[in-house]
Amino acid sequence: MISLILAAGKGTRMKSERSKVVHEVNGVPMVKMVSKLLKNAGIEKSIYILGHRMEEVLNTIGEVEYVEQVEQLGTGHAVLIAKEKIEENKDDVLITYGDTPLLREETINRMKEKFHNENLDCIILSCNMKDPFAYGRIIKKDGNVVDIIEEKEATEEQKKIKEVNTGVYIFKYKSLLEALGKINNNNIKGEYYLTDTIKILSEGGYKVGSYEIDDEDEVLGVNSKAQLAQANKILRDRKNLQLMDNGAILIDPAATYIEEDVEIGEDTVIYPNVIIQGDTKIGKNCIILSNTRIENSIIKDNVKIESSLVEKSTLEEGVTVGPFAHLRPKAHLKENVHVGNFVEIKNAVLEKGVKSGHLTYIGDAEVGENTNIGAGTITCNYDGKNKHKTKIGKESFIGSNTIMVAPVEIGEESFTAAGSVITKNVPDSTLAFGRAKQINKEGWKK
Ligand code: UD1
Ligand code: CA
Numbered sequence: 001m002i003s004l005i006l007a008a009g010k011g012t013r014m015k016s017e018r019s020k021v022v023h024e025v026n027g028v029p030m031v032k033m034v035s036k037l038l039k040n041a042g043i044e045k046s047i048y049i050l051g052h053r054m055e056e057v058l059n060t061i062g063e064v065e066y067v068e069q070v071e072q073l074g075t076g077h078a079v080l081i082a083k084e085k086i087e088e089n090k091d092d093v094l095i096t097y098g099d100t101p102l103l104r105e106e107t108i109n110r111m112k113e114k115f116h117n118e119n120l121d122c123i124i125l126s127c128n129m130k131d132p133f134a135y136g137r138i139i140k141k142d143g144n145v146v147d148i149i150e151e152k153e154a155t156e157e158q159k160k161i162k163e164v165n166t167g168v169y170i171f172k173y174k175s176l177l178e179a180l181g182k183i184n185n186n187n188i189k190g191e192y193y194l195t196d197t198i199k200i201l202s203e204g205g206y207k208v209g210s211y212e213i214d215d216e217d218e219v220l221g222v223n224s225k226a227q228l229a230q231a232n233k234i235l236r237d238r239k240n241l242q243l244m245d246n247g248a249i250l251i252d253p254a255a256t257y258i259e260e261d262v263e264i265g266e267d268t269v270i271y272p273n274v275i276i277q278g279d280t281k282i283g284k285n286c287i288i289l290s291n292t293r294i295e296n297s298i299i300k301d302n303v304k305i306e307s308s309l310v311e312k313s314t315l316e317e318g319v320t321v322g323p324f325a326h327l328r329p330k331a332h333l334k335e336n337v338h339v340g341n342f343v344e345i346k347n348a349v350l351e352k353g354v355k356s357g358h359l360t361y362i363g364d365a366e367v368g369e370n371t372n373i374g375a376g377t378i379t380c381n382y383d384g385k386n387k388h389k390t391k392i393g394k395e396s397f398i399g400s401n402t403i404m405v406a407p408v409e410i411g412e413e414s415f416t417a418a419g420s421v422i423t424k425n426v427p428d429s430t431l432a433f434g435r436a437k438q439i440n441k442e443g444w445k446k
Contacts, residue, residue, distance in 0.1 A: 001112070001170070002091045003043045006078045007031055007098030008051030008069040013223045019053035021098035022060045023228055026235035027259030027277055029060045030222060033101035041108040043094060047085050049078045057098075074191030075167075076183045083180070086173050093176055095194070096168045099222045102234055103168065107218060111170060111211045121175040121206035122198065124148070125168035127219050128212060135164035136195050138210055145210050146202040148195035152188045163212065165195060166219040175206050235260065265301065283317075292322070313345075328363075351394065363387075368394030368412060376401040393428065 011020030021031035028036070035046050048066040050057050058066070067082045079086075079095060086093055092115070096103070107125065115123040124145055126138050137158050139147040148165045149158050179197035187193060201208050213219070217234050220227060239260060240253040247266030250256050255272035258264070262276045265284035270276075275293040282288070283301035291307040299305075300317045308322035312329035318336040321327065325339045328346035333339065337350045340357035348365040356362065358375035364387050365379050377398050379390040390404045393412030398404075403421045410416065411428035420434035 001043050001094055002045040002047065002086075002089050003038050003094040003096065004047050004049060004079060004082055004086075005031065005034055005038075005096060005098050006049045006075060006167075007057060008049050008072050008078055009099075010052045010072070011099070011223065014225065014228075016225075019056045019060075020222070022053075022056055023222070025101045025222070025228070025231045026239060027261070028101075030101045030231075031057060031061055031098040033260075034096060034098055034103070035061065035064075037101075037103055037105055037108065038094070038096075040105045041112070043108075045089070045091075047082055048098070049082060074185065074189070075194035076180065076192035076196060079176070079194055080180050080183075080192065083177065086177060089173070091173060092170055093173050094168070094170045097221065100167065100219060101222065102218050102220050102231055104218055107211075107213060108168075111168070114209065114211050115170045118209055119207070120170075120172075120209045121201055122169060122171045122208045124198070124208070124210045125166045125219070126163050126210040126212050127166050127216060128162050128214050129164050129216055130162070132159075132162050132164045135166075137161040138163040138165060140210075143209075144202065145198055145208040147199040150187070150189075150193065150195065163210070167221070168219070169194075171197075175201055179204075179206075289322075297327075362390075364406065365390040365392070367392045368396065370394060371396040371398065373398045374400035374402060374418065378403050380405045 007021045014020045022029045025033055038046055048064055049069050050066050051069040051072055054068060067085065069078050069081050111123055111125055134151050136148040136150050137154055138145055138161065139149060179200040182200050183192050183196040185192050198208055220231055222228050222231050236257065239258055240250055240256060243258060243264050244250055248264040249267060249269045252272040256270055257275040259277045261279055263281045265282060267284055268282055268286040270288050271290045273290045274288050278296035280294050280297050282299040285301055286299060286303045289306040292305050294310040296312045297310050298314045300315060302318045303315050304320045306322035308325040310327045313327040313331040315333045316335045319333045320338045324342050326344045330347040331345040332349045334350060335352045338355045338357065339345060342358065343356050343360045346363040348362045350367045351369040353370040354367050356373035360373055360377045362379050363381040371392055371394060380403060381387050381390065388406035390406045391409040393410060393414065395413045396410060397415045399416045399418035399420060401419045402416045405421065405423045408422055408425060410426040411430060413429045414426050415431040416422055417433045417435060420432060422432060422434050426432040
């Protein structure tokens, strides 16, 4: 089976300068969410129908097979322009929209099953809606679908039908091509309706069925910013449930923002107002306290993070971070490292047991095991043109307010005196003073 993803439309109601389908739902562009779902449901090949802001969509989804629909003349027209691709593939065709990101994998699988088991020419995913307004209504006879009538064309009697077309279909490719050849745009909107193929198939003696669902959320189309928020909420709730099923503890799921691809281990506790994004993996028994944001990071077991920002970093077992720390890209904190209040780390490896509790910047550095970094320490890694490296050996003691002017190396088991500006390498087991001597002017007040 192949799929066609219709995403050429303008999405006027979205009121956006960006393409509608690149807007993110729980951290993933809508259109990617759709293609991911189809892949998970075993559909290897997707062909995109693109038009409005095509370049932007392609930049978002990467290298894909697509057809450009220059003028959007209707859903039937959108499929028609992919005719050659359909002919080439000679496979069943699943059709769906790029702006329907909440569909579930199970639904697609059940639809496929019914399509095959009942040897249908077409199956439509339909939904029983409390308020069917604006949707195409499913017209049935003896259990088969015989027509779909759009809201604008429906009689008062037909408008009462609650079973609606969700816009997801599977067709046998030959039946689809044959019916497509016969549609026209003689209707109120002057568009080529894909839905007209249903009547054509039915009248031609082909078998059309529907797979009915009741969960309206699943087929929510995102047409506006309000619906975008609604879709985000639904996906977040689903993600949170999945994480809790896998053993994570969320104190208040409604106030927890965890994106689609995040993994969290058993008994890790997530407090309210935590944001976890991208490809983040968190181990077991961690505690992530409020006002923390973690992005694309690896966090092993038994880590505690409080009110901090963690970006593209790796935290090994037993690390504690915060409150108010900032781990910038490529911070690598080995086992039991502690990074505390107002400490910023960037592109630096802190070996096991390193402690940096207060008011510090460590950038482009290597810090050896169990070394203690005093309050107010700064690596001067940038000379205005280039970045340079600072190396500190193991078991050393960096006195408070030490300035290390890189490139510079401090040996093992060495010390720097508080307030030192270190511009020269310090050998092992050495105490370095790099500060002016204090002079007391007695009687100065007088
Ligand atoms: C369509 C169905 C309707 C169904 C509803 C479900 C038809 C005629 N009607 O109506 O029965 O209940 O979806 O949401 O199919 N698109 C293109 N190219 C086009 C036209 C549309 O790519 O030329 C894409 C749009 O970007 C959009 C999707 O197809 O994502 C649906 O198009 P839209 O015009 O919104 O269809 P509806 O009128 O909502
Ligand atoms: Ca629509």
